[in-house]
Amino acid sequence: MTKKSALQIARAAYSPKLPLGLQGNVSIREGAPTQSVSDQEEIKKLFPNTYGLPLVEFVPGESHSNAPMNVGVILSGGQAPGGHNVISGIFDGIKKLNPVNRLYGFLLGPAGLVDHKYMELTSDIIDEYRNTGGFDMIGSGRTKLEETAQFESGLDILRKLDIKALVIIGGDDSNTNACVLAEYYAAHKSGIQVIGCPKTIDGDLKNDQIETSFGFDTACKTYSEVIGNIERDANSAKKYWHFIKLMGRSASHIALECALETQPNICLVSEEIQEKGLTLEDIVNDIAKVVAARAEDGNNFGTVLIPEGLIEFIPSIEHLICELNDVLSSKKYTDAQPSDRIDWLLQNLSSDNAVTLGSLPRSFAEQLTGERDPHGNVQVSLIETEKLLSSMVGQKLQAMKVAGKYVGKFAAQHHFFGYEGRCAAPSNFDADYCYSLGFSASQLIANGKTGYMAIVKNTTKPAAEWIAGGVPITMMLNMEKRKGMMKPVIKKALVDLNGKPFKTFAAQREEWMKNTCFVYPGPIQYFGPSEVADLTTVTLQLEHI
Numbered sequence: 001m002t003k004k005s006a007l008q009i010a011r012a013a014y015s016p017k018l019p020l021g022l023q024g025n026v027s028i029r030e031g032a033p034t035q036s037v038s039d040q041e042e043i044k045k046l047f048p049n050t051y052g053l054p055l056v057e058f059v060p061g062e063s064h065s066n067a068p069m070n071v072g073v074i075l076s077g078g079q080a081p082g083g084h085n086v087i088s089g090i091f092d093g094i095k096k097l098n099p100v101n102r103l104y105g106f107l108l109g110p111a112g113l114v115d116h117k118y119m120e121l122t123s124d125i126i127d128e129y130r131n132t133g134g135f136d137m138i139g140s141g142r143t144k145l146e147e148t149a150q151f152e153s154g155l156d157i158l159r160k161l162d163i164k165a166l167v168i169i170g171g172d173d174s175n176t177n178a179c180v181l182a183e184y185y186a187a188h189k190s191g192i193q194v195i196g197c198p199k200t201i202d203g204d205l206k207n208d209q210i211e212t213s214f215g216f217d218t219a220c221k222t223y224s225e226v227i228g229n230i231e232r233d234a235n236s237a238k239k240y241w242h243f244i245k246l247m248g249r250s251a252s253h254i255a256l257e258c259a260l261e262t263q264p265n266i267c268l269v270s271e272e273i274q275e276k277g278l279t280l281e282d283i284v285n286d287i288a289k290v291v292a293a294r295a296e297d298g299n300n301f302g303t304v305l306i307p308e309g310l311i312e313f314i315p316s317i318e319h320l321i322c323e324l325n326d327v328l329s330s331k332k333y334t335d336a337q338p339s340d341r342i343d344w345l346l347q348n349l350s351s352d353n354a355v356t357l358g359s360l361p362r363s364f365a366e367q368l369t370g371e372r373d374p375h376g377n378v379q380v381s382l383i384e385t386e387k388l389l390s391s392m393v394g395q396k397l398q399a400m401k402v403a404g405k406y407v408g409k410f411a412a413q414h415h416f417f418g419y420e421g422r423c424a425a426p427s428n429f430d431a432d433y434c435y436s437l438g439f440s441a442s443q444l445i446a447n448g449k450t451g452y453m454a455i456v457k458n459t460t461k462p463a464a465e466w467i468a469g470g471v472p473i474t475m476m477l478n479m480e481k482r483k484g485m486m487k488p489v490i491k492k493a494l495v496d497l498n499g500k501p502f503k504t505f506a507a508q509r510e511e512w513m514k515n516t517c518f519v520y521p522g523p524i525q526y527f528g529p530s531e532v533a534d535l536t537t538v539t540l541q542l543e544h545i
């Protein structure tokens with residue numbers, strides 16, 4: 001048996017809180033038919049069997065008997081704290097419906113379904129993982145479920161195991177795939193239901209129906225704890241500028257939430273940089289100005305938060321990435337198999353993009369032109385923007401010094417916080433939220449729903465007042481260009497520059513730049529007063545109170 005930490009042992013006994021509507025016998029309340037956020041005609045045509053379904057809500061109800069059923073579950077994409085609680089919520093939910101019900105986990109993501117790799121999740125396995133971080137119970141993966149052969153192979157194993165419904169726990173891409181799979185199985189009258197669950201630390205799977213994706217709360221708290229510690233270190237020694245890159249892929253939600261929690265001197269917000277059309281040089285100049293202004297007050301230290309996806313939002317680099325995505329996947333490039341990728345690209349890119357690529361430090365250009373992920377995205381987590389920015393700021397300050405415009409000392413430290421937060425033990429919020437999502441998924445299944453995502457609303461209130469239900473995934477779709485073709489996808493939520501979280505930050509940042517206003521959030525509290533242990537993110541509070 002593997003050794004457990006004291007916290008793990010104590011935490012295993014935690015009973016996640018459920019909304020009132022899911023605590024006893026449950027009834028379903030259906031709303032009016034829905035439509036997609038845009039492109040209604042096209043999406044209706046693509047999803048004739050799952051379009052227009054009503055929103056549903058679970059409320060206290062009568063007891064009724066439930067026929068036995070087997071359910072399958074898949075963890076898809078990047079890890080996020082709380083995944084195991086979604087699975088334990090599904091498990092407890094289906095066992096409550098009928099104790100003979102069984103749960104199967106497909107291994108290492110969607111590939112497990114296609115390759116028929118699975119395990120039955122029994123109560124002793126589930127109990128080992130209650131309230132733990134990570135996805136290691138069944139593993140995760142990024143295989144895209146999008147081809148008929150994959151759907152058919154999945155169908156074979158689902159039929160063999162007599163599985164009635166499959167729950168896919170994933171981000172926007174995985175839930176889009178869940179929607180396509182639900183439609184396919186409905187169109188082929190396979191009798192198999194597909195339900196999605198909103199996961200991602202990035203916080204970009206949210207809209208009118210989804211208040212937050214699970215894992216965002218714990219990941220941001222984990223990063224904020226460490227940022228707070230760094231700020232205190234900076235304020236103690238007063239000799240380093242810390243450049244801290246934060247995970248989050250394209251959207252800056254994580255950086256913004258951490259800024260609201262820790263009040264750093266600078267937090268870059270990619271969406272604002274794009275809107276203002278700033279260049280890399282503009283960003284460097286702005287940071288250098290803050291460093292110089294603080295140096296005048298004798299403060300040769302500070303913190304800069306940098307969202308992981310920043311470079312994709314700088315217009316000239318965005319254009320370059322667009323062309324790189326096409327060129328690097330073209331036959332011309334694969335046939336050439338150049339020994340020096342950068343030299344080859346400098347000769348084969350359009351002239352503007354070749355100039356941009358040529359202007360970047362070689363190591364950075366190498367990172368930018370590296371391998372794409374299975375969805376065709378640049379792997380922004382591998383690009384060291386924090387080092388690029390600090391070295392360019394250092395050069396700028398040197399030039400300012402020569403011109404007599406800067407008198408301080410500049411020494412930088414670099415950090416990248418990403419993987420550290422993705423498998424943290426879920427906060428009370430994520431433990432409760434995820435368990436409720438899993439329970440909600442079991443009810444959607446019991447009520448014969450397919451093409452739905454499990455949701456829980458009213459999450460800034462105490463858990464008993466949360467409202468559990470389901471949203472048809474087609475309601476969240478719009479048409480977007482992907483790899484040169486228009487595809488139905490769930491609209492990704494970037495930081496809204498008119499939203500309260502950004503405005504709250506923008507109203508205070510001038511003061512945070514000049515003065516030292518650091519806040520030290522400390523570690524996640526799993527036990528103790530509710531106002532500390534059950535606290536949600538500032539983002540969620542500002543968006544929903």
Ligand code: FBP
Pocket residue numbers: 076077078079080171199200201202247248249308380381422
């Ligand atoms: P998901 O979108 O799948 O939830 O993944 C989130 C994420 O953590 C991003 O923030 C990050 O850019 C990416 O995964 C890293 O991917 P990988 O785990 O493949 O290195």
